[in-house]
Amino acid sequence: MLNGIFRKPRYAQIKGRKDENVDNKPKIPAGMWIKCKACKGSIYHQDIKKNHGICPTCNYHFPLAARSRIHQILDRGSWKELDKDMESVNPLGFDSYNRKLEKAKDISKQNEAVLTGVGKINKIKLVIGVMDSRFMMGSMGSVVGEKISRAIEYATEHRLPLILFTASGGARMQEGIFSLMQMAKTSAALARHDDNGLLYITVLTNPTTGGVTASFAMLGDIIIAEPGALVGFAGPRVIEQTIKQKLPRGFQQSEFLQEHGMIDMIVERRELRDKLSSLLLLHQPKEGDIDV
Amino acid sequence: MFQRILIANRGEIAVRIIRACREMGIETVAVYSQADKEALHVKMADQAICIGGPLPKDSYLHMENIISAAIGSGAQAIHPGFGFLSENTKFARICESCNIKFIGPDASIIEKMGDKARAREMMIKAGVPVVPGSNGVVESIDMAKDIARDIGYPVMIKASSGGGGRGMRLVWEEAELGKAFSSARAESKGAFGDDSVYIEKYIERPRHIEFQIMADEHGRVVHLGERDCSLQRRHQKMIEESPAPGISNDLRDRMGNHAIKAAKAVNYSNAGTIEFIMDQDDNYYFIEMNTRIQVEHPVTEMVTGIDLIKEQINIAAGKELSFKQDDTEIQGHAIECRINAENPEFNFRPCAGSISGLHIPGGRNIRIETAIYDSYCVPHVYDSMLMKIIAYGDNRQEALNLIRRALAELQIGGIDTNIDFQYKLVHTHEFEKGDFDTGFIEREFDSIMTSMEVIS
Numbered sequence: 001m002l003n004g005i006f007r008k009p010r011y012a013q014i015k016g017r018k019d020e021n022v023d024n025k026p027k028i029p030a031g032m033w034i035k036c037k038a039c040k041g042s043i044y045h046q047d048i049k050k051n052h053g054i055c056p057t058c059n060y061h062f063p064l065a066a067r068s069r070i071h072q073i074l075d076r077g078s079w080k081e082l083d084k085d086m087e088s089v090n091p092l093g094f095d096s097y098n099r100k101l102e103k104a105k106d107i108s109k110q111n112e113a114v115l116t117g118v119g120k121i122n123k124i125k126l127v128i129g130v131m132d133s134r135f136m137m138g139s140m141g142s143v144v145g146e147k148i149s150r151a152i153e154y155a156t157e158h159r160l161p162l163i164l165f166t167a168s169g170g171a172r173m174q175e176g177i178f179s180l181m182q183m184a185k186t187s188a189a190l191a192r193h194d195d196n197g198l199l200y201i202t203v204l205t206n207p208t209t210g211g212v213t214a215s216f217a218m219l220g221d222i223i224i225a226e227p228g229a230l231v232g233f234a235g236p237r238v239i240e241q242t243i244k245q246k247l248p249r250g251f252q253q254s255e256f257l258q259e260h261g262m263i264d265m266i267v268e269r270r271e272l273r274d275k276l277s278s279l280l281l282l283h284q285p286k287e288g289d290i291d292v
Numbered sequence: 293m294f295q296r297i298l299i300a301n302r303g304e305i306a307v308r309i310i311r312a313c314r315e316m317g318i319e320t321v322a323v324y325s326q327a328d329k330e331a332l333h334v335k336m337a338d339q340a341i342c343i344g345g346p347l348p349k350d351s352y353l354h355m356e357n358i359i360s361a362a363i364g365s366g367a368q369a370i371h372p373g374f375g376f377l378s379e380n381t382k383f384a385r386i387c388e389s390c391n392i393k394f395i396g397p398d399a400s401i402i403e404k405m406g407d408k409a410r411a412r413e414m415m416i417k418a419g420v421p422v423v424p425g426s427n428g429v430v431e432s433i434d435m436a437k438d439i440a441r442d443i444g445y446p447v448m449i450k451a452s453s454g455g456g457g458r459g460m461r462l463v464w465e466e467a468e469l470g471k472a473f474s475s476a477r478a479e480s481k482g483a484f485g486d487d488s489v490y491i492e493k494y495i496e497r498p499r500h501i502e503f504q505i506m507a508d509e510h511g512r513v514v515h516l517g518e519r520d521c522s523l524q525r526r527h528q529k530m531i532e533e534s535p536a537p538g539i540s541n542d543l544r545d546r547m548g549n550h551a552i553k554a555a556k557a558v559n560y561s562n563a564g565t566i567e568f569i570m571d572q573d574d575n576y577y578f579i580e581m582n583t584r585i586q587v588e589h590p591v592t593e594m595v596t597g598i599d600l601i602k603e604q605i606n607i608a609a610g611k612e613l614s615f616k617q618d619d620t621e622i623q624g625h626a627i628e629c630r631i632n633a634e635n636p637e638f639n640f641r642p643c644a645g646s647i648s649g650l651h652i653p654g655g656r657n658i659r660i661e662t663a664i665y666d667s668y669c670v671p672h673v674y675d676s677m678l679m680k681i682i683a684y685g686d687n688r689q690e691a692l693n694l695i696r697r698a699l700a701e702l703q704i705g706g707i708d709t710n711i712d713f714q715y716k717l718v719h720t721h722e723f724e725k726g727d728f729d730t731g732f733i734e735r736e737f738d739s740i741m742t743s744m745e746v747i748s
Contacts, residue, residue: 001667005335026363026392033356042356044382 036060038228052269061226061269063206065108066115066132069165073273074119074128081117083150088112088143090174097174104135113138113168116151118160122277124284127155130165133207137169140212144172145182148216152189161199161280166217170210183215190219199283201276204231204254204263218262222279224272225254225263293609294318294369294393298362299333301373302352304663304680305587306333309371312601321365323358325351327671332663339365346673352376355383362392369393369608371601375675378584379406395608397562397583404558405581415578418557420550423569423577425492436473437466439491446494449473451480458483462494495577497729499570500524501536502582503551504592506603507560508613515548516596517622519588523717525640525733530710531717532588533627534595537688537726544622547576554578563589563604587630587680590661594626594684624684625691629699629718631662631679633670635708636741644672649705653698657684670707678704692724716743 033042039058048055052072053062064072070079090097105111113135118127129151131138148164155162171179193200202220206229213233217223225231232252240247250256257263267275297313298321299306306322310333313320322337327346334340341361344351351357353376362370370392372378384399396402405411415422424443429452430436440447440463449472451459459480461472473489481487504516520536521529535544551566558581565582589600598615607613634640650666662679664670670678681698685691699715717740722728733740 001330002332002335002665005332024391026366026368026390028359028363028390032386032389044355044386046382046385 034062036062054269059227059268061206061228063133063167064269065134066110066130066165069130070115070117070119070128072269073163073276074121075123078120079117080119081115082154083116083147085111086143086147088141088175091142091178092174092176094174094176100136100174108132108134110135112143112147113140114144114147116147118154121273121280124161124277124280126161126163126280127151127158128163128165131167131205131212133167133169136172138167138212139169139172140179140182141172141175142178142182145179145185148182148186149189152186152193155198156189156193156196159196159198159285161201161283162193163201163203163276164216164220165203165205166208166212167205168208168210168212168217170212180211183211186216187219190216194221197285199280201279203267203272203276204229206230209233209235223262223264224267224275225257225265226272227254227266227268229254231257231263294367294605296321296338296365296367297369297371297395297605298323298358298365298367299337299371299373300352300358301371301376301378302328302331302333302663302674303677304661305373305585307336307663308661309373309601310336312599312605316602316605318605321361321367323352323361325673327673330668332665332668341365346671348376348673355380355386358383359386359390359392363390367392369395369605371395371604372584374584374587379582381406393608395562395604397560397564401558401560402583405583408580411580412578414557415554418553420554420557420578421576423492423495423579426490428490429488430473430491433470433473436469436491440466440469443491443493446496448492448494449476449489450492451476451484451486452488452490453480453484453486459489495569495571497572497731498522499536499728500529500567500730501539501547501570501576502565502567502586503548504586504589504600505551505555505560505564505566506598506600506607506613507555507562507564508607509561509610510612512613512616513552513555513560514613514615514617514620515551516592516598516600516620518544518547519591521588522728522730523723523733524730529588529630530714530733531627531629531723532591533625533688533691534591535622535625543574550576550578554581562607563600587677588628590659590680590682591626591628594659594682595622595624596620597623624686625688626682626684627688627691627695627718628680628682629695629714630677631681631702631704631714632676632710633678633707634676634710636710636713640710641708642672642676643708644670645707646670647704647706649703651701651703652679653681653701655697657694658682658698659684664704678709688726692718713740716740719743 034045035042036055038060041057053064088101114129114131116129129148200220201222202217204225208217208231230252236247254266258266296319299309310320320337322333322340323343324334324340325346343357343361344354370387377383379402381399381403384394384402387394412422426439446464449461459476461476463469463472476489477487499522501518501520503518507513518536519532519534521532523531554566563585565586567579568576569579570576593600633643646669647664652660659682664678683691683694685694696718702711
C-alpha cells in the first residue's frame, strides 16, 4: 500500500554536476571499527580502548601495546625506562633485516620488542619488562635478550621483585645463533636473581612461543597467563605434521595448560593489577627474614 | 547546503524530517529495521536502506550500520530525530570523525549536559537558578539540619546513587529530619551499597515548563518561548501547550533570559530545550537540558511561525539564524495531544496490531503529525506513540475548542488507543482552567476515567 507516495512520475531534472571536493567527502577513517578475532563482531575502537583492550562482547583479549600495558599496571608517574636507546644491528648481514627493523620501529614507536624499566604497583617498587608483539612479533634477538638480562641484573642488584610480560614468536631468526644465546643468558641471570631469594613473576600473553617459552617465560616463581593465550614451543600445526596425530581441543591454550599444571593461574586483564599487587605484597621481604 | 541527509529514526519524526528536507530540495535517505519494511518513512524517502533486525540495538541503535548506510548512500549529514541516538555522545563523535555532519550540538556538549551533576554545577556558575539543595553529600544530621533550615521545608532526602524512589524521604519539619535522615541512609546502604545522601528542596505540585532554544554556530542564541508539559504520566508527557497558562510576559522574559544564559554557558549550538520545574509561587529552577529536537516542538512552531527542523538543518550547514530575539513573537495558542497505542483501562498497556478504519481529523488550524495509515501494522518493538494532534487558536479557549473537536473526529480502529482518555482529559475542569501540575493525571486518574458517561 501507499507505494505511490512521493513516487509520482518523475521528470528528469538537469542539474549542473558540481565538482565534489574529494577531501570533504564523508568516509569512515581506517581503524574506526575493529573486528574481533574471536566473536567476529566489529567494535568501535574507543570501546576496546576503554575496556583495557578486551572485546566488550566476548571478552577476547586483544594484544596490548607495551606502553598501554605499563600504563594499566603501574602507578601513574612511577615508570622509569632502562636502556631506552639500545638498538639492534644486523650481525649476520641478513637480507632485508634492516628494513624490517625500521618498519617495526615506525609501527611501534619504540626501539625494540621489549621495554624494561622500574616502577611501582601500589607503592611497591619493582622491575618490569613488557614485550610488544607489534615489533617483529616480539621476537628475541640480542637486544631483547640483553635488555631483559640487564633488567634482571638491576633487580638482583637492587633486591627488587621482577615481573615480565611475555608476547613473542620466539628467537629472532635474522640474528641466528646470537638469538639462541639469549635463552641461556637470560636464564643464567634469572638463576642469580633466584639465588638471592627474590620474587619473579611472569605473565604470559597471547602468543608466547618458541625460545621465549623455552627460557625466561617458564621460569617464573609464579606463572600467570591471560585468558585464551597461546603458549607453547612449536606451534600446533608443526606438531600435528610432525607426530601425524590430531591434537586435543584447546591444546596450548592457557586454560588447557593450567589444567595440566603448566600455569599457576589465569587472570583477566581487568584484575591483573590487583592480583599482581597482592602477590607483591605477600612476598615483600620483612625485617628479620633470613636470606637462604 | 547538504544535498542528501540520512534520517536515523523512524515513525512520525522521520516523516516530519523527510517532509522538511523535501521542501528544502534536499534528498533523503531513510533507514529501517526488518520490522519497518512497510513504514511510512520508508515509502516517503528518496531511498531507504535496511539496517538490521527489529530490536533497536540491531538497527536504530546500531551505529556501524547507520554510518555505513550514510557513507554508502553519499549522505553528508545525519538527522537523529529524538530518542535512539539523538543524545549519544559516541555517535556524534563517530559522525564527526567520518566527516558526516551530526544535526545537533557538538559531542562535547551532549556529554556535558548528559552528566546531571556536572550540568547542575555549570548552571550554578552561570547564574541559572537550580533546585536549592546541599551541593553534594550530606555527612551528618547536624549538617542536614543546617541545610534544611537554609533552603526551607519541605525537603527531600535523596540517595546519591539512587533511583526508583529508594533511599528517598520527604521531610516536612525539623522534628522528622533525624529519623528520616538515618532511615534514608540505611535504605540506601541496603539498596545500593552506598549510604551517601543529599538534600533538595521539595517542590509541591510542580509544573514542568521548558524553553525552546535555537543557537547557531556563530554564537547567536534565541529562545522561542516556553511549553507547559505538566500533563504527564510516569514522566511520559501526554499534552503540551504553548504558551504556558498563566505565565506573564515579564516572567517569560526572565525565564527566557536564564534559558539563553544556560545555553551560552555551554556554547550551545542547534536546537535544545531547557527544562525548568516551577512551584506554585512561580519560582523556577533548572532541572536539565535536552540536546535534541523534542516531540512537542510543533506547538512552538505554531505560535512562532518558525520551522524548527529547517532551522536545525540550516544551522548544521553553518548558516546564521534567520531571526533575532526581537523578531520572535508568541502569537496565539497551540495545544498538542499525543495519541498512543495503549489501553488506559489496563494501566496503559501498549498495544500492537493492524489499523483498520482510520479517520484523521482535519479542518482549519488542525495539524497532524503521524506515520500511520489505514492497514498499517503497528509493530510491538517500538514506542507506542501513533500521532500528535496540534490545534492552533487565537487564544487558549479557541485552541481548546479545536483540540476537543479534533479528538472527537479522530478514529483509529483495530487497536487500543488513548483517544478517549485524551478526550476526557481535555474536558476536565482543571485543564480548561489551566490549573494542573505534574501529578495531576496520576492523582486524578479515577475521576478522569469516570468523568464522562457513555449514553447510547
